[in-house]
Amino acid sequence: MWHLAHEVLRPRPVLPDASAVFSARRLGELAVLVILAGGTYGIVMGTFAGFTGERFWQLVYSGLKVPMLLGVTFVIALPSFFVLNTLLGVRSDFGRVLAGLIETQAATALLLVSFAPLTAVGYLSINHYPLAIVLNVFLFAVASVLGQVVLWRSYRPLIARRGVHRQLAWTWLGLYGFVGIQMAWTLRPFIGAPGRPTRFFREGAWGNAYLELANIVRSAFGV
Amino acid sequence: MRGRVRGTFSRSAMVGGRVRLTKPRGAMIKWFKDVDNVLRGEGTRLENLSEGQLATSSRGLVGVIVLLGAAYGICMGSYAVVNATAGSLLQMLASAVKVPALFLLTLAVTFPSLYVFNALVGSRLSLLSVLRLLVAGMAVMLAVLAGFGTIVAFFSFTTESYAFIVLLNVAVFAVAVFAVAGFLGLAFLLQTLQRLTDIGRPESLLTPPPQRLPESDPPGSVPREHESEEGQVVWQAESSSPPPPGSQPPRPAVGIPAGRITRAGLAFVLRPWCPGPAA
Numbered sequence: 001m002w003h004l005a006h007e008v009l010r011p012r013p014v015l016p017d018a019s020a021v022f023s024a025r026r027l028g029e030l031a032v033l034v035i036l037a038g039g040t041y042g043i044v045m046g047t048f049a050g051f052t053g054e055r056f057w058q059l060v061y062s063g064l065k066v067p068m069l070l071g072v073t074f075v076i077a078l079p080s081f082f083v084l085n086t087l088l089g090v091r092s093d094f095g096r097v098l099a100g101l102i103e104t105q106a107a108t109a110l111l112l113v114s115f116a117p118l119t120a121v122g123y124l125s126i127n128h129y130p131l132a133i134v135l136n137v138f139l140f141a142v143a144s145v146l147g148q149v150v151l152w153r154s155y156r157p158l159i160a161r162r163g164v165h166r167q168l169a170w171t172w173l174g175l176y177g178f179v180g181i182q183m184a185w186t187l188r189p190f191i192g193a194p195g196r197p198t199r200f201f202r203e204g205a206w207g208n209a210y211l212e213l214a215n216i217v218r219s220a221f222g223v
Numbered sequence: 224m225r226g227r228v229r230g231t232f233s234r235s236a237m238v239g240g241r242v243r244l245t246k247p248r249g250a251m252i253k254w255f256k257d258v259d260n261v262l263r264g265e266g267t268r269l270e271n272l273s274e275g276q277l278a279t280s281s282r283g284l285v286g287v288i289v290l291l292g293a294a295y296g297i298c299m300g301s302y303a304v305v306n307a308t309a310g311s312l313l314q315m316l317a318s319a320v321k322v323p324a325l326f327l328l329t330l331a332v333t334f335p336s337l338y339v340f341n342a343l344v345g346s347r348l349s350l351l352s353v354l355r356l357l358v359a360g361m362a363v364m365l366a367v368l369a370g371f372g373t374i375v376a377f378f379s380f381t382t383e384s385y386a387f388i389v390l391l392n393v394a395v396f397a398v399a400v401f402a403v404a405g406f407l408g409l410a411f412l413l414q415t416l417q418r419l420t421d422i423g424r425p426e427s428l429l430t431p432p433p434q435r436l437p438e439s440d441p442p443g444s445v446p447r448e449h450e451s452e453e454g455q456v457v458w459q460a461e462s463s464s465p466p467p468p469g470s471q472p473p474r475p476a477v478g479i480p481a482g483r484i485t486r487a488g489l490a491f492v493l494r495p496w497c498p499g500p501a502a
Binding site for chain 2: 075076077079080081082083084086087089091175178179182183185186206207208210211
């Protein structure tokens, strides 16, 4: 696993063979890496309101939710991306594309787990729940942006061969972001507000992230 | 390889106008292979087109259009089920019927005019070829829509706001996906029509000149027949003697707007697609 993590993070000088990259075993290992790394960060993320008694379950829930956030978003956004790739005539490259996308997920999860100590120290010095949310949103944003290094690294040789891959990579980011934001909203709470009961899904909070955003903007302008 | 995918129905099974599948599972796989071929541009390769027909089975494609449309309809109608609207399961079934109906009825309504317009502008395509082409274009659209189905279903499951779902389905998917799907599908359609029209010209010699394209491929382009070292070669019809100006056959684009307008009209007639809580 340690070797695989290094392989994902370090730049490769040559484009690997698709069959070598896209083997079922390797995919399984990458999935386990995402679950372990994302889960570890989730556990640390859920410790804000304590980790004894009922609060222990928040650690378990958060440990499940972070890999779910990455994995389920990926699965929901993938079919449309596959059709677009086929339609634009680059289906033969899809093995490499898929390997690159999964490695990006793994890299994002690895970045998150590397931030886990920062979050833990941050929680020790933060007493304010909204500030904990801001800290985590910021770290997730940084991990997502830095994870793109792996995405573009795997896409670079593909773009050199067929220019349409560039537009497709941006399309993937758009699709993934659109679904991912709603997924993060649906799966909340990740941190667990002090004083509120521990639940997997927040009660009565099934809703839409984009509408909430619109409401925030509307109230900011006093409309 | 590119042998035409034969009809997936056994002729002996067609009794009394009713078609019965001999091997449903095998037939289904063949249908999806047909759509895959169309999506990848395999079905519209030049050597197949030079035989004057598309290497796809229209019956198979219609079958897949119905299945993919129904899949998208279920995703669309799942909002009603999740939000426990009265008669929600029936509504989901209705949506599953209505999406393929929208596309197939549009085809039925616009096909005669498209064929007449094509004939008017000098296309030498046969009635059957135009029909196959339209069905193939429609299969591309439905494949793209069904591809986005998971996203629609996810938002339907997690959103309570009816307005947002309408906005997502009507605005985002009508404007974005329908437009993307329509654009890609129609670009594919126009390209193939152009190819077939070129093939129909007796003086045309189809050769692959080493002409470079701009950096990126145009949307809707199908895989190249031959690629140069740079992989950026396009097919082009070349005349042995340059034709006089104005003698080029016009692009057979007439009839496409008619299809769009008709589809919008039918979409209005067939509503509701995902009824609100009060429905």
